[in-house]
Amino acid sequence: MTHKSWVPIVAGLMIAGCSSASDPSANPADQAVSQSSLHFLKPDSGAPGFISDTVQFYAVAGQDRSVSLYYADSTPFMTFDVGPKSLALSTGDSVLITVAIADSSELIVGFQPSGLTFVNGHPALLTLSFAHAKNGLSDSTESRLSLWRQEQPGQQWHKVSSVPNPSMQTVTGKVGGFTVYATAY
Numbered sequence: 001m002t003h004k005s006w007v008p009i010v011a012g013l014m015i016a017g018c019s020s021a022s023d024p025s026a027n028p029a030d031q032a033v034s035q036s037s038l039h040f041l042k043p044d045s046g047a048p049g050f051i052s053d054t055v056q057f058y059a060v061a062g063q064d065r066s067v068s069l070y071y072a073d074s075t076p077f078m079t080f081d082v083g084p085k086s087l088a089l090s091t092g093d094s095v096l097i098t099v100a101i102a103d104s105s106e107l108i109v110g111f112q113p114s115g116l117t118f119v120n121g122h123p124a125l126l127t128l129s130f131a132h133a134k135n136g137l138s139d140s141t142e143s144r145l146s147l148w149r150q151e152q153p154g155q156q157w158h159k160v161s162s163v164p165n166p167s168m169q170t171v172t173g174k175v176g177g178f179t180v181y182a183t184a185y
Contacts, residue, residue: 031158031159032156032157032158032159033156033157033159034156034157035150035156035157038148038157038184038185039184039185040106040107040108040182040183040184041106041107041130041133041145041182041183041184042105042106042107042133043104043105043107043132043133044132044133044134047071047132047133048071048072048073048075048132049071049072050069050070050071050072050077050101050104051069051070051071051072051074052069052070053069053100053101053104054098054099054100054101055067055068055069055098055099055100056096056097056098056099057096057097058094058095058096058097059082059086059087059094059095059097060087060092060093060094061084061087061089061090061091061092061093061094062084062091062092063084064081064082064083064084065081065082066079066080066081066082067079067080067097067099068080069099069101069109071131071132075129075131075132076127076129077107077128077129077132078099078109078126078127078128078129079126079127080097080099080111080124080125080126080127080175081124081125081126081127082097082118082124083122083124083125085119085122086118086119086122086123086124087118087119088117088118088119095113095116096113097111097112097113097116098111098112098113099111100112102180103180103182106182107128107133107182107183108180108181108182109126109128109180109181109182110178110179110180110181111178111179111180111181112178113178114178115177115178116177116178117176117177117178118175118176118177120176123174123175123176124174124175125172125173125174125175126147126160126172126173126174126175126181127170127171127172127173128147128170128171128181128182128183129169129170130142130145130169130170130171130183131169131170133183134169139166141185142164142166143164143166144164144185145164145171145183145184145185146159146160146162146164146171146173146183146184146185147159147160147162147171147172147173147181147182147183148160148181148182148183148184149175149179149180149181150179150180150182151179157182157184160173160174160175160181161173161174162174171183
């Protein structure tokens, strides 16, 4: 699945309207840059493929829920956590969430259903691994890694509030709504 195949999904997100949790103008400190300004992580040569490029789960209001995408060697590539207060639904109501590799060459992940946003102050957490995407990263580069989101193909990428963990080879960030996400510096 390519990044371009997510165009209808992301376009739907924009048409449906985003809450302040995912609206770039809502955060004055939001850093936005063109795609050519970023260095996206790419799979190492010889990196294992993914067990599956898509995973689905039900997020349930009032419950912690989590889902992961794995490499063929069982290393987690992506973990997505939805907290008990993240959904603006009645307790016990649920929504089916789909996470897919939107572009395997730049390790971009995309989310459905389009238009879904999380309760302000209770974002979901996204963790992306760079265990199989090091590409000779230096220690200083690892510490500069961040999650980035793009609302529509061709638009600028926006830095997500995130923290790299070089010892775990991951970057974790707060997700306010659904679009596509990647790790870059």
